Amino acid sequence: MVEVLREDGLFEREGIAYVATHVDGARLDKLGAALGGLARAGLACLARRPAIVHVHCASNASFLRKSLVLLMARLGGARTVCHLHGGGFRRYALVEAGPLLRRWIRHTLEASSRVIALSPGWAAMVRDCAPRARVEVLPNPVRLAAAGAQGERGRILFLGRIEPAKGVDELLQACARHPALRLVLGGAGDLDWARRRAAELGIAGRVELPGWLDARARDAELARAWLFCLPSHVEGLPMAMLEAMAAGVPVVATRVGGIPEALADGLLGLLVPPRDAEALADAIGRLLADETLHARLACAARAAIERHYSAGVVCARLATLYAHLANEKAKL
Known part of the structure; x- marks a missing residue:
């Protein structure tokens, strides 16, 4: 998804700096990527003080990593966007999480300037987890390929x-x-x-x-x-x-x-x-x-x-959201 946004030019138009906190591979590779990514994100949030910090997260370790990024962003005065992915989030947040983790999930979602859900059904799920969360529905973007023939039958x-x-x-x-x-x-x-x-x-x-x-x-x-x-x-x-x-x-x-x-x-x-x-x-x-x-x-x-x-439609909606959040920050 991030590559689709990048290819459409969103990063250049909106001045986005991208920081990764995860790589596929062995546990040591994942740990190194997480620690390095969190360090770079913390430096960006607390030293450079961006206007908006937009994180993409799923469940388990992904959510925990990104919740720390969102915390650092709030401490740096940024407006924040928590963009939820992954089909297992409902079970993670409502079934698997213990009382303390549920409170942290709820706090993270409700403290975010916006939470992006992939569909209206997902938006309802977010409100079940965090009733005061400010939720926007935005689907994943996709490249428009050239339409082909009907393929090889069967x-x-x-x-x-x-x-x-x-x-x-x-x-x-x-x-x-x-x-x-x-x-x-x-x-x-x-x-x-x-x-x-x-x-x-x-x-x-x-x-x-x-x-x-x-x-x-x-x-x-x-x-x-x-x-x-x-x-x-x-x-x-x-x-x-x-x-x-x-x-x-x-x-x-x-x-x-x-x-x-x-x-x-x-x-x-x-x-x-x-x-x-x-x-x-x-x-x-x-x-x-x-x-x-x-x-x-x-x-x-x-x-x-x-x-x-299409990427153009989704990027335009993201740009509109960023403009609203920048205006909100300017009024503080």
Whole structure:
């Protein structure tokens, strides 16, 4: 998401300095990135005193790191934006957190000048955690790719972490019911488990596991895809789904997180319950049997992305928010 904002020119137009506090890799690499990032953020907040500090956070360690950045920003007199991502935040904040952590989560959200939620449903969840939080709804931005053809018939693309929580097992089961399908599971994770499960279902020869895909490889796979499936058990507003819609690839996904608000069932895509391999197989079967529906969903989804989720639209809304916060700061 940050790269999409950067590529659209938001950083240059708004004078944004970006500080990372996380890297993928071993624990020592993550610890070093966290400590170094927090040090740089603290120096920026307390010495340079920016007008606005905008953090992107998820759950667990991500939220704790960014809550410290927000605290330092408030001490430095900045207006603050807490931008929530990650499908597990509801469980983290309302179920897993103990009494002290819940109080800290609530304080962090309510002390922020604005909290950005990815969808109206997420905004309601934030208000459950922090009733006095000032919440703005802003979807993730996505690049508008050139709309391609209908892809290779029967080729299904999944992009995400290869694990049961992403619905990969249900997707493998659904593909086993349709001999004409070929499945591409793009992403890091437990690839050995996915290979074993595909073999158990008798579809190992129809499942590709290319591993993590960079932007060029992802775009190439989207160009070949006939259908994009994301049967996750929990989600926020997944970038991979938005990218598929932007590329004109029809989507079948689960009714979780912000997905139903972005992917209107029967109009922009098809929605199924999570953990339901039979319903997933039936939805895929509908598209196999109805080429008109397949084409209509692809066209409508891309148009929706252009209207509401394109990088230019989201960046303009962020710029407006920054201007409001700067005016608020000037009046203090």
